[in-house]
Amino acid sequence: MSYFTPGNLEIANEIISRYPVAKSALIQLLHLAQEQEGWVTDDAMRQIAELTDTTPAEVKGTGSFYEMFKFHPVGKYMVNVCTNLSCQLLGGEELLAHAEKTLGVKAGGTTADGMFTIEDVECIAACTEAPCLQINYRYRLRVSGDDFDDLIDDIRNGRAGDIPEHGTLGRVRQHIPAAAMAGVLPPEQAKERPVWLARNDEPAPAGTAEGEEE
């Protein structure tokens, strides 16, 4: 039985078709699984292994290296407060302490209602707007304690429309129409010299000489 929904299975196969080797799609499929259920289940990893010609152990082995993948249920909203240097200098640690107090859980914990998980994270690349945080990877900048409480209030009352539930990253997907694709081949089948490099063999017209482009 398929773990992925029919729609997601189609997306999974399209993703795989964009890589020369199926295993390269492994991390992308873990994202897709996390999008489907909010975390990565054992069933998801079994199917990803089938799709990428690997074993479930390899999928877990790769996936567990990356901090965004969760192998247990987490809150619908992942609150990631930055405490790296730029934020720390301007109150990141105080913001984290405030968040922990407001939500009543320590970093790494999930609220009893399953709504929020707090994480103490490293630099999220908004250093000039410190202290900053992400909720499900959407930025909130120069966040004060009051701002934080308002944000939580907005989410609890359905007023934070730009923030999807945990698991959803980019909501626009790459899609390449088959006719527009240059063609993705496994490396062992792509040993031909690209045709346009023949332009380097001037003055001979394109396509008449074989050689090296340097």
Next chain:
Amino acid sequence: MSRYVPHAPGYVDNGGPKIVTSRFEHDDSFTLDRYEATDGYRGLRRALDRTPAQVHDEVREATVLGRGGAGFPAGVKWGFMPPGKFPYYLVVNGDESEPGTYKDRLLMERDPHQLIEGCLITCYALGLAQCFLYVRGEMALAQERLARALNDAYAKGYVGKNILGTDFSVDITLTWGAGAYIVGEETALIESLEGNRGMPRLKPPYFPAAIGLYGQPTIVNNVETLANLPFVALNGSASYTAIGTPTSPGTRMIAVSGHVKRPGVYEIINGSTTFRDIIYGDEFSQGIRDDNDLKAFVPGGGSAPWFVEDQLDIPFEGKEAGAAGSMLGSGAIMVMDSTTDIPHAAYTLTKFYAHESCGKCTPCREGGTWLMRMLERVVAGHGTDADLDQMREIGQTICPGDMPHASSKRLGLEAVPFPYKMTTICFVGPSAWAPLHSALTLFPEEFEAIVTKVPKRVSIPVTALSGADV
């Protein structure tokens, strides 16, 4: 003249020459319509009118220095690929996660087509089979903007089969990272793209240009590096080298954060703008908050040894920063004023690198963690002066020999130039030590003030047992 641009939070237009941020003023800068209306894809068209070798020469002549950290010229890096060993690949490093750094995120969010055009020019010049655009996992908006831009560019024939009706064809595959700092290291990035844990490969033999993705020659370039190429292809290398200095042409994106009056991401003239301009200049960060004194600043991302006020007049130029004991790295300047608790600041960075160690090399995995734990004890007030000696000893295990640091008139210290020696495969190990080493070297009194002095422990030599009746 300089202004904060509200739809690109963080970016400040400082009124200087613009190569990569020229469209940031438009609130629809990320759309194909805006891109085409502002010279977009004209660099690609001009490249396609010339031979691939001519385009490569143009980039080599422009001396576009890599903007990811190492600062190696892109055109020279490109020349390292062994001839004829097809297929060749392009991997775009958009896994920006060096503490203090964000320029690639803005370039991806605000001008995705410029990056795509840079990728296409590279693929054309080098005969690359495919391009993988690896975007940091946490950057959801950049992922969305790039996906939309790629879909639009495919629809208009800029990417894919027979680009603009020519014999040039290449696919660009958008890939999301998943939260691992180390994947910003080029060989770890390749491992990640192959579906593995992001652990760096040993160099040699795994120089990506020789043995990269799937064992094939692979160019790994930073987002900002590639974003410079449409300008070079359209205007020629002479227009590019007319800005900046001979050793550091063009412009550079930098992020100034911490205790300054106006933190921001700025596009500065490369090579000649000094740290004093950047931190105190009216067009830039306008000085230290509350007019406090400057205590220290990180000149090039969390990995870089620290500078103090003695280094303010050094220009933003790789060799000069190196001679002064640090590096420009990823262009992240983090400013600490007189109120900063230096041991705590060092702890924050050491903790980061200990946390982000991939675990492959023992000096980094164990050493970084030891440094973090000992420093945690010191910062909490439970450390002894023996801890400080022990930390230096661990540092020597990671970086044997003289460790680079800045000069200090206050302490009568001479600079030790960059780079360091290292016992690890990649720079993450040394990065766990570099900030702490700077803090210990430039502000020893702050550590001495919080540790307890203990008498030196005397080890009992093994020979003490000789003659024992056993």
